[in-house]
Amino acid sequence: MNRTDRLYALVEELRACAPRRVSARELAARYEVSARTIERDICALQQAGVPIFADVGRGGGYTLDKSRTLPPLNFSPAEAVAVAITLARATGSPYTRSARTALHKIVTAMSAADSASARELADRIRFLGPADGDDPASSVPSVPSVLEEAIVTRRVVRLTYVDREGAETERDVEPVTFTASANGWYLTAWCRMRGGCRIFRTDRVRRAVLLEETAPERAPEAMHKDAPRDFVARPLEFV
Numbered sequence: 001m002n003r004t005d006r007l008y009a010l011v012e013e014l015r016a017c018a019p020r021r022v023s024a025r026e027l028a029a030r031y032e033v034s035a036r037t038i039e040r041d042i043c044a045l046q047q048a049g050v051p052i053f054a055d056v057g058r059g060g061g062y063t064l065d066k067s068r069t070l071p072p073l074n075f076s077p078a079e080a081v082a083v084a085i086t087l088a089r090a091t092g093s094p095y096t097r098s099a100r101t102a103l104h105k106i107v108t109a110m111s112a113a114d115s116a117s118a119r120e121l122a123d124r125i126r127f128l129g130p131a132d133g134d135d136p137a138s139s140v141p142s143v144p145s146v147l148e149e150a151i152v153t154r155r156v157v158r159l160t161y162v163d164r165e166g167a168e169t170e171r172d173v174e175p176v177t178f179t180a181s182a183n184g185w186y187l188t189a190w191c192r193m194r195g196g197c198r199i200f201r202t203d204r205v206r207r208a209v210l211l212e213e214t215a216p217e218r219a220p221e222a223m224h225k226d227a228p229r230d231f232v233a234r235p236l237e238f239v
Helices: 003-017 024-031 035-047 077-088 096-109 112-122 145-153
Strands: 052-055 061-064 155-162 168-181 184-191 196-201 205-214
Touching: 003 024, 003 035, 003 061, 003 096, 003 112, 024 035, 024 061, 035 052, 077 096, 077 112, 096 112, 145 155, 145 168, 145 205, 168 196
Parallel strands: none
Antiparallel strands: 052 061, 155 168, 155 205, 168 184, 184 196
């Protein structure tokens, strides 16, 4: 069994046993690997967002929070690949890391046969890019994760920003929305230095520090009222 199949099997094993805890030694014996290998696999799954909890000491082990996992999904291999392509294109967005963990959860919730077929089909998909560029599926997100947290928690954030002329400024802003266009991702926020709504290209943010202050409530629609007449800011839809 290769590591990918073992990771999938570990999730299914823990889901089936929950809420009972399973020790690393038990899992190691089942999959004929060392306990240390199991520990590394569990760590990789946790980093990918799988809700696995560990108890140390005698009688301890690993358990999976069933309430935060997906049941087996009826995704076809083609549907799973379509989702993977879309998520791969999220590189550079505020949610690049979340896209990767979401894809991992989808794949691990599929049946073993469909998961294998999806991986085989994915191997036939290629992204063309510069030889010295990053892989679209693995490049480091250009948007500081602090901006994502600022939007979620509605916190004021201190930005070090470089404008189109190369001038660098530091300012406190109240993030309201992320906006995507053909040119990249933008943070729409109330700028306290300018006393008004401003739009910041996220790839020009050099530094972002989350402050303790909660930002006042601001309607997203009001932040986009000055958009060009031939453009409209549409909200993300789930359906």
